[in-house]
Amino acid sequence: MAPLSLGPGDDVDAWCGKCLMVMNHRIIAVVGSQIKKVECLTCHAIHAYKSEPGAKATREMSGRSVADRGKNSVGRVPRTSRAENEWSVIMTEMQPETQPRSYNITKSYMVAEFIEHPKFGVGRVMEITGAEKMVVIFKDGRKTLLCNRVAATI
Ligand SMILES: [Zn+2]
Structure with missing residues (x-):
């Protein structure tokens, strides 16, 4: 044998x-x-x-x-497509009746909230990283956005 x-x-x-x-x-x-x-x-x-x-x-x-x-034999995944993939998985959790809140620097947001950004489109708050900062995932990837700003300080 x-x-x-x-x-x-x-x-x-x-x-x-x-x-x-x-x-x-x-x-x-x-x-x-x-x-x-x-x-x-x-x-x-x-x-x-x-x-x-x-x-x-x-x-x-x-x-x-x-x-x-x-x-796909080369195990190389471009960064953008990975971010897009993560984002699209997250987007499947959005209920059809959910209306994303439009992003406004003076507003405060909660983790897991869906928001709509004029430039980046619809995203979801992943993390609140400070009193005025949050990480939001968009189709382009994760972005740190300002939030909760008092109008007078802008
Ligand atoms: Zn497998």
């Missing part, structure tokens, strides 16, 4: 049911010459080894995953 070239701790390309892509995985368990368990290096899910999507997935899907894999 040919010796198994891969063993636990080695990296292998495998289908991840969570990422829905062929991702880089670390081998957790090998039985005989078969890889049994792998850990996804992207989402850290531990699951049975599959070289490609199971019977449930369509052919079309596996074709696309290979194409995506080629495109």
Whole structure:
């Protein structure tokens, strides 16, 4: 029998049911010459080894995953797209009836409040960092905005 070239701790390309892509995985368990368990290096899910999507997935899907894999093979995520991603996740928590308050330097805001900035658009207050400062996440990323300013001090 040919010796198994891969063993636990080695990296292998495998289908991840969570990422829905062929991702880089670390081998957790090998039985005989078969890889049994792998850990996804992207989402850290531990699951049975599959070289490609199971019977449930369509052919079309596996074709696309290979194409995506080629495109995304460099694990480099531009800063802006990561910020945008975080922002879009946060935006999904906004209820349809929520009306973001328009941003005004003299007003005070609360953490988790949705606001609308004339330049940056809709964002959400992530943190109050001082008496007159807050961090708000926008599509462009996190910004520190002034708030709670008394009109006379502007
Ligand atoms: Zn994964």
